[in-house]
Amino acid sequence: MVKIDRINISNEGLTKFFSPIEAQIMKVLWENNELMTSEITKKTNIPLSSVAGTLDRLVKADFAQRRVENQGQRVRYIYSATTTADNAANAITTRILDSLVDTFGAVAIENFSSYKKSK
Amino acid sequence: MISIADEIICYAECVNNSDLLPLITFLIVVSLFLFTFYLKTKTPIHRVISFAGAQLSMVGAIAATFSTMECSRMLTIEVYLAYVLISTGVMLFLPGLYYKILIRRHNARPISEIVDWADDFVNKLANNSQIYYFDSAIPKAFASGKAIFVSVGMLEIFDQQELKAVLAHEAWHLRHNNKTPILRQLSLMTFTKYRPEQELELMADRFAEEIVGKGPLESARAKLI
Numbered sequence: 001m002v003k004i005d006r007i008n009i010s011n012e013g014l015t016k017f018f019s020p021i022e023a024q025i026m027k028v029l030w031e032n033n034e035l036m037t038s039e040i041t042k043k044t045n046i047p048l049s050s051v052a053g054t055l056d057r058l059v060k061a062d063f064a065q066r067r068v069e070n071q072g073q074r075v076r077y078i079y080s081a082t083t084t085a086d087n088a089a090n091a092i093t094t095r096i097l098d099s100l101v102d103t104f105g106a107v108a109i110e111n112f113s114s115y116k117k118s119k
Numbered sequence: 120m121i122s123i124a125d126e127i128i129c130y131a132e133c134v135n136n137s138d139l140l141p142l143i144t145f146l147i148v149v150s151l152f153l154f155t156f157y158l159k160t161k162t163p164i165h166r167v168i169s170f171a172g173a174q175l176s177m178v179g180a181i182a183a184t185f186s187t188m189e190c191s192r193m194l195t196i197e198v199y200l201a202y203v204l205i206s207t208g209v210m211l212f213l214p215g216l217y218y219k220i221l222i223r224r225h226n227a228r229p230i231s232e233i234v235d236w237a238d239d240f241v242n243k244l245a246n247n248s249q250i251y252y253f254d255s256a257i258p259k260a261f262a263s264g265k266a267i268f269v270s271v272g273m274l275e276i277f278d279q280q281e282l283k284a285v286l287a288h289e290a291w292h293l294r295h296n297n298k299t300p301i302l303r304q305l306s307l308m309t310f311t312k313y314r315p316e317q318e319l320e321l322m323a324d325r326f327a328e329e330i331v332g333k334g335p336l337e338s339a340r341a342k343l344i
Contacts, residue, residue, distance in 0.1 A: 075274035
């Protein structure tokens with residue numbers, strides 16, 4: 001869950017920063033405004049037993065938020081992402097850059113600069 | 120400075136001059152006999168009973184010894200007596216109060232805030248019980264002390280009849296909760312494998328089946344697999 005020591009740069013896409021299930025859930029939350037738990041399991045095609053614990057973790061880590069709604073006789077969680085995909089990317093990038101600068105100091109900053117020029 | 124040798128000499132002198140010597144000797148022999156039996160027996164219930172009996176006999180012997188004391192150097196016995204009193208208090212009273220700790224730990228809220236029928240339904244099965252819900256997507260329900268705790272995840276996946284089956288199951292635990300925690304505590308203290316859980320769960324299921332029928336109970340169970 002975007003912990004610097006858990007980042008795996010050899011993984012594909014969002015799974016560099018999230019577990020595969022977390023990545024799938026965050027993707028559907030970013031693509032949709034609000035979703036019920038049953039809609040998340042349907043859209044990700046992941047069973048509830050795996051989704052439930054992951055949703056608890058995403059809420060605790062403040063990537064997702066939820067509210068309880070009472071529709072008729074049924075109680076439902078309504079989930080949404082706490083921030084847009086771009087803002088999340090920004091937060092992750094900042095965290096990684098901070099870590100690189102903490103470790104390598106001026107060398108890291110010099111590299112960012114030459115990297116920017118080459119792009 | 121605590122001297123064990125001084126304590127033993129003090130103990131021997133005081134007890135030798137006391138009329139309670141035969142009673143103290145008897146209680147110690149009983150305690151040793153029960154403790155030996157506890158070490159040898161394999162039957163869980165015999166282990167629990169013999170351990171509790173050995174402890175009680177030793178407490179009796181200590182109390183009798185205490186009353187014969189004319190010197191005040193029995194610190195180790197005082198410490199042991201304090202341990203017995205505190206652990207007995209914890210064993211007897213903590214299970215009944217533990218649900219209050221759980222309410223805080225889970226930040227639980229009264230279920231009446233989101234489900235209007237649950238309190239009435241459970242109170243018909245177990246008087247003076249309280250039902251709380253807590254914030255988790257993982258379907259979970261459990262009972263402690265006077266309270267039943269249900270996660271929002273469980274409220275999400277079950278319909279009313281299935282929830283009634285779950286609540287009736289937990290209400291059975293509330294009705295019989297006065298017996299099980301003490302046995303559980305004793306089994307921990309005596310290092311005895313005491314596993315009545317499966318049996319208790321089956322009895323709770325049978326009770327739920329009587330209240331709501333087999334269908335809702337089975338469909339609730341199927342949703343949790």
